[in-house]
Amino acid sequence: MSKKILEVENLRINVLDGTPLVKGVSFRVCKGRVLGIIGESGSGKTMTCKAIMQLLSKKNFDISGKIEFKNRNMLDMKEKEINKIIGKDISMIMQNPMTAFNPMFKIGNQIIETLMTHSNITKKDAYDIGVKELEKMNLDRAHEIMNSYPYSLSGGMLQRIMIAISLMLTPSVIIADEATTALDVKTQSLILSEFERIRDNDIGLIVVSHDFGVIARIADDVIVMKDGEIIENGTVYDIFDNTKDDYTKELLSARLLRKEVS
Amino acid sequence: MTKYIKKRLIGLIVVLIGITFLSFIMSNISPVDPAEAFMRRNAQTATEEQIENLREEMGLNLPIHTQYLRWLTNAMQGDFGKSLVSNKPVMEEILSKFPATLTIVGMALIIIVVLTIIIGVLCASHKDSLFDNLTKVVTILGVSIPNFWLGFMLLFLFAVSFKLVPVVGYGSIKNAILPSITLAIATSSSSIRLLRSNMLENQNKDFVTYAKARGIPKKKIIWKHIFKNAVPPMITLFGQTIGYMIAGTAIVESVFSWPGIGSYAVNAIFARDLPVINAYVLIMAFIFVICNLLADILNAALNPQMLRESGDL
Numbered sequence: 326m327s328k329k330i331l332e333v334e335n336l337r338i339n340v341l342d343g344t345p346l347v348k349g350v351s352f353r354v355c356k357g358r359v360l361g362i363i364g365e366s367g368s369g370k371t372m373t374c375k376a377i378m379q380l381l382s383k384k385n386f387d388i389s390g391k392i393e394f395k396n397r398n399m400l401d402m403k404e405k406e407i408n409k410i411i412g413k414d415i416s417m418i419m420q421n422p423m424t425a426f427n428p429m430f431k432i433g434n435q436i437i438e439t440l441m442t443h444s445n446i447t448k449k450d451a452y453d454i455g456v457k458e459l460e461k462m463n464l465d466r467a468h469e470i471m472n473s474y475p476y477s478l479s480g481g482m483l484q485r486i487m488i489a490i491s492l493m494l495t496p497s498v499i500i501a502d503e504a505t506t507a508l509d510v511k512t513q514s515l516i517l518s519e520f521e522r523i524r525d526n527d528i529g530l531i532v533v534s535h536d537f538g539v540i541a542r543i544a545d546d547v548i549v550m551k552d553g554e555i556i557e558n559g560t561v562y563d564i565f566d567n568t569k570d571d572y573t574k575e576l577l578s579a580r581l582l583r584k585e586v587s
Numbered sequence: 588m589t590k591y592i593k594k595r596l597i598g599l600i601v602v603l604i605g606i607t608f609l610s611f612i613m614s615n616i617s618p619v620d621p622a623e624a625f626m627r628r629n630a631q632t633a634t635e636e637q638i639e640n641l642r643e644e645m646g647l648n649l650p651i652h653t654q655y656l657r658w659l660t661n662a663m664q665g666d667f668g669k670s671l672v673s674n675k676p677v678m679e680e681i682l683s684k685f686p687a688t689l690t691i692v693g694m695a696l697i698i699i700v701v702l703t704i705i706i707g708v709l710c711a712s713h714k715d716s717l718f719d720n721l722t723k724v725v726t727i728l729g730v731s732i733p734n735f736w737l738g739f740m741l742l743f744l745f746a747v748s749f750k751l752v753p754v755v756g757y758g759s760i761k762n763a764i765l766p767s768i769t770l771a772i773a774t775s776s777s778s779i780r781l782l783r784s785n786m787l788e789n790q791n792k793d794f795v796t797y798a799k800a801r802g803i804p805k806k807k808i809i810w811k812h813i814f815k816n817a818v819p820p821m822i823t824l825f826g827q828t829i830g831y832m833i834a835g836t837a838i839v840e841s842v843f844s845w846p847g848i849g850s851y852a853v854n855a856i857f858a859r860d861l862p863v864i865n866a867y868v869l870i871m872a873f874i875f876v877i878c879n880l881l882a883d884i885l886n887a888a889l890n891p892q893m894l895r896e897s898g899d900l
Contacts, residue, residue, distance in 0.1 A: 412802020
C-alpha cells in the first residue's frame with residue numbers, strides 16, 4: 326500500500342435546515358494513485374470535493390467528520406492555516422474552463438496572482454515560472470497566452486492552463502471535478518493523458534466524473550456514490566469485473582448503452 | 588477600438604440632429620406665440636402692429652423649415668440667438684450659469700462614488716448582517732424621499748437649527764455642501780443597491796470559486812474578482828446619472844436659491860424664452876450623449892470581451 330496523503334473520515338454535510346447532502350463518507354487518497362469518484366448528479370461527489378477544498382461556507386452548511394491532511398483535521402483549522410494549504414498543497418481543476426477565469430484579467434495576471442499568493446517571489450519571476458509551466462503543458466506560444474484574455478482561448482487550452490496552475494506549486498493532492506465533461510472527445514483524451522502524467526509525479530489525484538469511460542481509463546481506486554453515500558468501493562478491476570451493487574451495474578450498463586447508440 | 592468610437596460618434600451626430608429637430612418643432616407648435624408673449628411682458632399695451640413687427644424681426648413669420656435651418660447653422664457656430672427676457676446672447680448666459688451647477692453636480696458625484704463603493708461593498712460582503720438590513724431601509728427611504736423635502740429638511744437642520752452652514756449664499760464650498768448632499772442621496776441609494784446586487788451575483792460565479800480554490804485571500808477576491816466585475820454596469824449607470832443630474836438640478840437649485848443652469852432653464856420655460864429653451868435642450872442632449880459615450884468607451888476599455896461580443900473589435 327502506498328503512502329496515504331489525505332484521509333476523509335465519516336464526512337457529513339448538511340444544509341443548515343438539516344437536509345443531508347453527504348451522509349458519512351470515508352476514503353483515502355494515496356501518493357501516486359488516482360481515486361475515481363463516480364455517481365449521478367446529486368450524488369454528493371461535488372459536495373465532497375468542495376468540502377475538501379473548504380469552499381463551503383459555514384453560513385450555509387454544517388460540516389462534520391474529519392478531513393485529515395498531514396495528520397491534522399482541516400475542519401478544525403483556522404482560516405489562515407487553511408489558506409496556506411488550499412491552492413498550494415491541495416489544488417483543484419474545475420469543471421468548466423470557459424467560466425473559471427476572471428474575464429477582466431489576462432491569463433498571466435491570474436497565474437502570477439496564484440504564484441505570488443503562495444510563494445515569496447517577484448512578479449517578474451512569477452511570470453517566468455508561468456511561461457515555463459505552460460510550456461510543460463505542451464502549450465505553444467506561452468508568452469502570447471500569458472497576455473491573452475480568457476475569452477480568446479479555447480476550452481481545451483484553458484483546461485490545460487488550469488492543469489498547469491494546479492501543478493505549478495507542486496501540490497500533494499489535485500482534485501479534478503468533472504474536468505473533462507465540458508470538452509470534446511479529442512481534447513478529453515488529451516487532458517486524460519495529462520492526468521496520467523500527474524499520477525506519475527507522485528501526486529494523489531481525485532478524479533470526479535459521471536463517465537465510467539474516464540474512470541476506467543485513469544483510476545486506480547474507485548468509489549461509487551449515490552444519494553450522499555458510498556455504495557461500492559474497491560480497485561478499478563473490482564468495480565468493473567466483479568460489480569456487486571445493482572446501482573453500479575445500472576451505471577455501467579447505461580454507459581454501454583450510450584456507446585452502442587453512438 | 589477606434590472603429591468602435593468612430594461608429595458611436597456617427598450615431599451620436601444623428602441623435603443630436605434628431606433632438607434639435609424635435610425640440611424645435613415642439614416649441615414652435617406650442618399655442619403661445621413668443622412674439623406676443625414678449626410684447627405683453629414688456630409693454631402694457633402692445634398693438635397688433637408692434638407684435639407683427641417683432642415677429643418679423645425674430646424671423647417667426649418665415650416657414651418653419653427655414654427657421655430651423657437658420658437656427659441650426661447659427662447653433663453649430665455657437666450662436667443660439669439672444670434671450671427674449673434679458674436680450675443678452677444665450678450662449679454667454681448659459682456659460683455663466685454652468686460653473687454653479689457643475690460645482691454641486693461634481694461634489695454630488697464624489698459623494699455618490701465614495702458612499703456607493705464603501706457601503707455597497709460592505710453590504711455585499713456582510714450580506715444579511717444588521718448593517719446590510721439597516722442600509723436596505725435607509726436606501727429605500729433615500730430613493731423615495733422627494734428632493735425638495737429633503738433639501739428643506741437639511742436646510743432646517745444644519746442651517747437653521749445647528750447653524751453649521753449659511754441658509755442662502757453662493758461662492759464658497761460651504762454653501763455647496765447641502766445642495767450636493769441633497770442631489771446625491773437618491774442616486775447613491777439606488778447605486779448602493781445596484782452595486783450590492785451586482786456583487787452578490789458575481790459572488791457565485793465560477794471564477795470566484797476558482798479563485799478561492801487557488802487560495803487567493805478573501806480581501807483580494809472581494810476587490811479584484813467580485814468588485815471589478817460588478818463595476819461595468821455601475822459605469823453605465825453613472826454615465827446616465829451625470830447627465831440626469833446636470834439636467835435635473837432645477838428643484839434642488841430653487842430650494843437652495845442656487846444660481847445654476849437648472850433654475851435658469853425653468854425661468855426661461857415660464858417666460859416662453861424660446862432661444863434659451865432650444866439652446867438648453869440641445870446642450871443637455873449633448874451632455875447626455877457624451878456622458879453615455881464616455882461610459883461605454885470606458886467599459887469597453889475595461890472589458891475587451893464586450894467589444895468582441897458586439898463585433899466591433
